[in-house]
Amino acid sequence: MIDATVVGSGPNGLAAAVTLARSGLEVCLVERESTVGGGLRTAELTLPGFRHDVCSAVHPAALASPFFRAFGLTERVPFIVPDVSYAHPLDGGAAGIAYLDLERTVDGLGRDGPAWRSLFAPLTEHIAAITALTGSQLLRFPADPTVAISYALRVLEQGSPLWNARFREHVAPALLTGVAAHVIGTSPSLATAGTALLLGAHAHSAGWGFPVGGSQSIADALADDFRANGGRIVLDRDVRDPADLEESRVTLLDTSTEFLARFAGESLSAGYLRSLKRFRHGNGVAKVDFALSDPVPWANHQVAEAPTVHLGGRRSEIAASERDVALGRVPDAPYVLVTQPSVLDPTRAPAGRHTLWAYIHVPYGSQFDPTETITRQIERFAPGFRDTILASATMTANEVEANNANDAGGDIMGGAVTVAQLLKRPVLSPRPWQTPAAGLYLCSASTPPGPSVQGMNGWFAARLALRQHFGIEASLADLA
Numbered sequence: 001m002i003d004a005t006v007v008g009s010g011p012n013g014l015a016a017a018v019t020l021a022r023s024g025l026e027v028c029l030v031e032r033e034s035t036v037g038g039g040l041r042t043a044e045l046t047l048p049g050f051r052h053d054v055c056s057a058v059h060p061a062a063l064a065s066p067f068f069r070a071f072g073l074t075e076r077v078p079f080i081v082p083d084v085s086y087a088h089p090l091d092g093g094a095a096g097i098a099y100l101d102l103e104r105t106v107d108g109l110g111r112d113g114p115a116w117r118s119l120f121a122p123l124t125e126h127i128a129a130i131t132a133l134t135g136s137q138l139l140r141f142p143a144d145p146t147v148a149i150s151y152a153l154r155v156l157e158q159g160s161p162l163w164n165a166r167f168r169e170h171v172a173p174a175l176l177t178g179v180a181a182h183v184i185g186t187s188p189s190l191a192t193a194g195t196a197l198l199l200g201a202h203a204h205s206a207g208w209g210f211p212v213g214g215s216q217s218i219a220d221a222l223a224d225d226f227r228a229n230g231g232r233i234v235l236d237r238d239v240r241d242p243a244d245l246e247e248s249r250v251t252l253l254d255t256s257t258e259f260l261a262r263f264a265g266e267s268l269s270a271g272y273l274r275s276l277k278r279f280r281h282g283n284g285v286a287k288v289d290f291a292l293s294d295p296v297p298w299a300n301h302q303v304a305e306a307p308t309v310h311l312g313g314r315r316s317e318i319a320a321s322e323r324d325v326a327l328g329r330v331p332d333a334p335y336v337l338v339t340q341p342s343v344l345d346p347t348r349a350p351a352g353r354h355t356l357w358a359y360i361h362v363p364y365g366s367q368f369d370p371t372e373t374i375t376r377q378i379e380r381f382a383p384g385f386r387d388t389i390l391a392s393a394t395m396t397a398n399e400v401e402a403n404n405a406n407d408a409g410g411d412i413m414g415g416a417v418t419v420a421q422l423l424k425r426p427v428l429s430p431r432p433w434q435t436p437a438a439g440l441y442l443c444s445a446s447t448p449p450g451p452s453v454q455g456m457n458g459w460f461a462a463r464l465a466l467r468q469h470f471g472i473e474a475s476l477a478d479l480a
């Protein structure tokens with residue numbers, strides 16, 4: 001019998017595997033695909049030499065993550081942290097630009113500059129406390145209550161109908177709403193406001209970085225470390241039930257809650273199974289990757305410097321398009337999240353050429369092909385874009401699920417992100433990673449602290465398994 005098995009090699013499965021192997025355990029990591037990474041894969045999806053991120057592309061959460069900081073991610077993988085964290089072009093050639101430098105951002109926002117400063121400065125000044133507050137369970141008493149109150153008051157303001165009260169023009173609110181829409185949900189709401197303020201604060205702190213070569217570099221660094229500490233990786237193994245695995249003392253699932261219910265079945269209590277059933281998915285994404293002959297001809301030239309761009313127009317337009325998705329419709333002029341990593345990283349495309357990654361929000365399980373809608377929305381802010389397209393590759397929401405079973409219906413968050421589902425992820429418990437089945441843990445984005453590439457879910461689950469089954473007290477310092 002081996003010590004531990006991890007099913008699934010997304011950032012959380014890999015983080016759990018690294019943590020367990022570094023504690024001296026015999027660990028096997030099993031993955032259904034032929035490469036490791038889950039949401040960290042990078043591949044030639046369009047033409048030879050164009051390297052596209054299949055899922056995640058931009059990594060504010062990884063750069064801020066205590067797990068990745070302890071792991072020394074940026075010493076193992078070269079990162080590019082751009083001066084422009086994100087940009088938001090508007091009709092008529094205007095654009096909001098969020099610089100790494102908060103004061104430079106404030107200077108560009110005209111009459112709303114001071115409002116932006118007073119929103120973000122108290123958060124960026126205490127970014128470690130904000131990261132600690134949001135990077136674990138919502139249920140815990142905050143280590144720094146003053147900072148928690150300051151964050152909570154801002155979330156209440158931006159998550160309520162008062163959200164426009166501090167702004168006098170339309171650029172700053174649009175800039176903020178573009179970040180809020182990283183969560184699929186209607187705005188104003190507490191969940192989208194909490195995300196906007198957290199990611200917005202990272203934009204003026206560690207930044208919105210890109211690993212050179214694409215997100216796969218992060219997965220490869222974790223897998224290399226795991227192997228160097230004696231870990232074994234089995235690829236192309238679609239796990240269906242416990243009989244597909246070697247016997248082991250503990251098993252950690254970097255999977256969906258549906259898979260957990262099928263895998264463990266009757267060894268889970270009826271109450272726990274009911275909670276899993278009640279845990280609901282959010283809406284999905286539909287994505288297009290483009291190979292381009294030239295950089296995107298943005299009407300506002302400053303947008304060309306931004307590897308991350310939010311489209312969709314003013315705050316009210318984005319809010320309306322997100323409402324459409326919530327009502328089960330694909331909007332005509334949706335919010336589009338765009339990344340153009342090759343403007344900073346020449347390894348992503350042949351010389352002079354470019355890759356572009358873009359997705360929209362769509363209803364759960366939608367079969368809508370977003371290629372024309374996304375092309376039209378980019379053309380709106382970059383006339384001539386269509387002429388630069390050499391090739392494209394599309395993933396409907398259903399195909400997002402086919403690519404990774406954890407993303408059911410195209411839900412890339414591992415379950416809807418609402419305040420209720422951040423508290424109960426997937427159950428209300430001081431140890432939500434633990435299941436009622438002996439030695440079985442859930443470590444995916446369906447556990448706290450939720451989605452994004454941060455590895456914390458995997459770290460928390462592995463730390464709990466080490467304590468409960470092996471009497472080992474793991475510390476982040478063990479990862480250095």
Ligand SMILES: Cc1cc2nc3c(=O)[nH]c(=O)nc-3n(C[C@H](O)[C@H](O)[C@H](O)COP(=O)(O)OP(=O)(O)OC[C@H]3O[C@@H](n4cnc5c(N)ncnc54)[C@H](O)[C@@H]3O)c2cc1C
Nearest residue numbers: 008010011012032038039055056057058239444445452453
């Ligand atoms: C299109 C898209 C864009 C995104 N953009 C960003 C971004 O820019 N920044 C960011 O921080 N986050 C982004 N995300 C979210 C991020 O990728 C996820 O939150 C993160 O990958 C979740 O990690 P995880 O380890 O929980 O699961 P995943 O990364 O989903 O990995 C789960 C792994 O488990 C494997 N698996 C599942 N079931 C089984 C089974 N039965 N047998 C064997 N293997 C199994 C899967 O094949 C997969 O490899 C994006 C996601 C998508 C899909």
